[in-house]
Amino acid sequence: MGITSTYAEHAKNTPNKIAIQTYNQKLNYLEWHEQVGKTAKWFHSLPSTNKTIGIYLPNGIPFLQLFAGASAAGWVAVPFDLKWKETELHNRINLSSPSLLITTQDMYQKLRKIYPNVMLWEDCLKKIKQECFTESGMIDGDLPFYMGFTSGSTGNPKAFIRSHTSWVESFQCNRVDLQIEEFDHVLIPGTMIHSHFLYGAISTLFLGGTVYVLEKFSPTQTLSFMHTYPISVVYLVPTMIEALLKEDDLIEKPVKMVSSGAKWEDDSKRRMRKKFPYLSLYELFGASELSFITVLTDQQHKQKPESVGKPCLNVDIQIRCSNQQLAKPNEIGKIYVKSNMMFMGYLHANHQTLQSIEDENGWITVHDMGYLDEDGYLYISGRENQMILYGGINIFPEEIETVLSSHKNVNMVAVVGIVDSYWGQMITAVVKGSASKKELRGLCRKKLASYKVPRKWYFVEEMPLMSSGKIDRVQIKEMIERKLVRL
Template identity: 55%
Template sequence: MASMTSIYAEHAARRPEQLAVKTADREVTWRQWHRLVLQTAGWFHSKRKQNKTVGIFMENGLPFLQLFTGAAAAGWTAVPLHPKWSRDELDKRLRICSPAIIVMADNLADRHFLSKTDVFSWEKASEEMQLLPADPVEEAQEDLPFYMGFTSGSTGEPKAFIRSQQSWLASFACSRHDFSLNEHEYVLVPGALIHSHFLYGAVSTLFLGGTVHLLEKFSPAAVLHVMKKETVTVVYLVPTMIEALLRTNTIVEKPFTVISSGAKWEKDSKRRIRMQFPRLKMFEFYGAGELSFVTFLSNNENGEKPDSVGRPCSGVAIQVRRENGEVAAPYESGKIYVKSELVCTGYLTARGIQPLQDGQGWSTVDDIGYLDNEGFLYIKGREKNMILYGGINVFPEEVEAVLSLHPKVEAAVVIGMKDPYWGEVIAAVIKGSAAKQELRQLCRERVASYKVPRKWFFQEELPMTAGGKIARAQLREELEKKEDSHV
């Protein structure tokens, strides 16, 4: 099996003038894109580094995608670094990944102290690339690392996971078989490439030979503008983006496909989006940065089993296990285990790479759920988010889904707060203008009484992780400090 970028030569030969990448201010054909990637790979080779790891410290755009694919072609490991990370967050991740080179956007030069490593501005790097010939490069080995991402461990500290080219090549089969995508797709990627959902959307489209349309940053107006102006066939979204589009009350009659992930796409949102986009096809998938694709829910299945996250993706096996390790019966909750070629190589530790797989090849990220009698998976929550209220397990995701049904709730987070009697009590943190009494009543109607939040907080903003998710540990710490100060 060749590397994930070697197929670009074929696309460039067959469709040289077709667009490969489009942004607000630039259009790049397949002939031009293939040349750019070869020059970028040549630039990496010219640095002659033993440690072939590059940090990409850039905002969204074509340069980010060019660096990522060029690094892959050269056999380097690319580490996306978020421009919104604080200095402390950035330094923690730099100590883990120890890049030999960092390429940064020119406008970020004064943003952070980076580390003792070779730092290139994009302006300087791109000038050097343009002087290089577009010579073919030696094929990168598919089992070598090419991508390093970060996730939070149980302590909230960052953990780095390593992906091989082989794992992403295997995942491209899911795009073909499960989502029915091909070389004729015009794919809108409106989210930041720092997030694996959007990065995968762009890179998989290029592998298939389609066209990627990148937005500099997400806005509902920008997405709708591109959809009306261009012949968009696929849009990669996350549920919060979908909600933002729904609030515009805009009707789009064109046919297109939405691929959603990152969080559970709620049933009511699925109902409403079909009203605004009547020719829509929807796909939802469940996965993780370490596991890649796990399950998917097709367009028809979204109507039949909207609460599920679907059936196993191509080449993926799933087990739900009890605490004693035995396989759970249908509808019995337990920890979800996955076996596939898509799983990451492992976590990067001081002692080397720690594999995710157990002795039989099964992996878990500690999500809890169950399978129905047809093999469709349902997610209850993540084990580390679970609230222990008087000895009873409560998954905050279930209560959050109910609170999000209120039209005046922009975001809802449910956490456990320390309590001397109950151990933990359920607290809801709301962004929006909904009244507490209405929210409490909504919960009473839809969940068991012990799951109704005992404490309520209303905030204008919620702390977010660099990955775009709610920083639960930080939020809990802030609220408990606030309560302690009033005692």
């Protein structure tokens, strides 16, 4: 079964029900099914060896139509972030090797500089409309359909691949763990380059609900949609929640908020309940490679506020000590996960093969550290690597450090995440050298996406080192917190 396999049923049973609503456009399920079918047929007509399509579009129906149509045709869809700088975009295009990149007129020239096979969405749409609609055949659930990117420990991007089955299995978690059904009206206020929001839209369409999509996040427009439409579910990350809290508004109707990307702080939850008196909170913990791992509901938060919840449907968790023995309750170790929702593997750019990270028994770790308590609730102690969670986005400091180290007047640099009530973690750079903050910030803005540019800068005469000669990141954080470094 594929991620679009229920569209025909929805078109037959509820043809006039709205499938997707944006600010200025809407489609019912009959129209949506036909558009996806025609798009899939157009993909079938394209000559291609690797059947990979790059999508460089803003949020909206065209984005979802291409993603769903490619999936229905057995292609792999690769969303590209509009915020990526040219170098970041070039690296990810080289890694994914799409047969074709689709974009809009205002972004066409940017892409043509770095990739020859670019096509305008408007031209694609003309060809798609000329196709005759036919029902798509059944999709093998083991086929890949989605490629996303995550950074490795070196800061270089890694491409991960997901199969249809991995998401179809996840859709069942919507029903069981999140209590989301076909009668729900689901608001997607964030960019669909973020898999949390892309998944929210595609899972709702699979179940037969109605999806409301914002072109980009705006707290004012998010609240406006909630007032105007019968929104019952909103997908968010904690940074968006903080932005909503700054608005002087009150939503006095039942609404469910599904948060992911970082821990939702207690004080934020308390303040949200004042603005949303009939609020239900669901906090997801997962990973790009693993999909859903745990969920924390309202009631569970009252019992175990520091945990990230209990395992989702059909998810098994093990905590292993360094010797690979199973940890005891409340004993910290590395988190291993096993389910049918896990990814297929990382893509090797050179020979286009997949690298699985499953062990011999089907378990995967992404090197998160934590423990299970005696009741089976999971707690996250930290990350074995130094990944920073900034506004729900995973950022590896090594990527930023590589850019900063390229400046001739930087002798040594460390980038760390400092706890911040709004962003989750604030990206903070500590530099040894004579380069100025203005120079370094400009270098980062040139080489990195805006959200990766450090927000705080400190300069030191000597960088704290461990006995091994490596930078002592723990001591750096202590120095910042104790204000022992200069701005």
